[in-house]
Amino acid sequence: MATDIRFKRVLLKVSGEALMGRQGFGIDVAVADRIAGDIAEARELGVDVSVVIGGGNIFRGVAVASKGGDRVTGDHMGMLATVINALALRTSLAKLGIDAIVLSAISMPEICQSFSQRVAQEHADAGRVVIFAGGTGNPFFTTDSAAALRAAEMGAEALMKGTQVDGIYSEDPKKNPNAERFDRLSHDEVLQRGLAVMDVAAVALARENRIPIVVFSIHEPGGFAQILRGEGRATIVSD
Ligand SMILES: Nc1ncnc2c1ncn2[C@@H]1O[C@H](COP(=O)(O)OP(=O)(O)O)[C@@H](O)[C@H]1O
């Protein structure tokens, strides 16, 4: 079955906002459970999945900065939010009998192990789903950049960005419903056209390391496995 699969080892970026479902804030456990189910489905296809999780459902650093507060402190709060989400996803995976481990870029040994590439690789080799928390561990970055970084470190064949939209458009489709949707783009095209589905640092890092980016809707149940089988709607960014 796995012979039809396009990628055997992927890094899945799960948007923090995806976890809040219709609530408008925080974590909807039913949504976390459903995303865990999608990861389980991908593993059944024989795909190694590791995950970078965002924190936008709880906190974004710019929210502090925009109200005159300190950006660095705001970003620290945002990175902590990603740890909360990572623990929720690990809990949902455990309910399905999937062994997952949270590795944080910010040390908090009472709660989870600290990230190092070597430790991450060992857990992945042991068949665990590695959930990377704490973003890059640095302010002024995003979890998209963390996803590109961890994808490179883990030797992932693709960075799969599960987000609110079903691909990359000529403009933000939430602002312009008539925007044109692309099936394929190069990293250079994404950067040159200023397509803001991911930040520039993340796309540039993926380009440097020749890692394809696949943008798809995380809200479509079973969508992740579909994309891995080469079906469903997504935009593929590759050279
Ligand atoms: N050209 C574009 N194509 C697709 N989405 C875009 C584009 N420009 C902006 N976006 C917006 O980017 C969002 C995804 O980026 P982001 O907010 O960082 O998501 P995430 O929460 O998944 O990290 C989409 O929900 C979409 O509204």
Ligand SMILES: O=c1ccn([C@@H]2O[C@H](COP(=O)(O)OP(=O)(O)O)[C@@H](O)[C@H]2O)c(=O)[nH]1
């Ligand atoms: O390497 C990182 C990753 C994240 N963040 C902070 O954590 C917040 C949540 O991450 P992000 O906005 O990327 O989450 P998502 O959009 O995926 O929900 C960001 O707004 C930043 O404040 C950070 O400072 N450095």
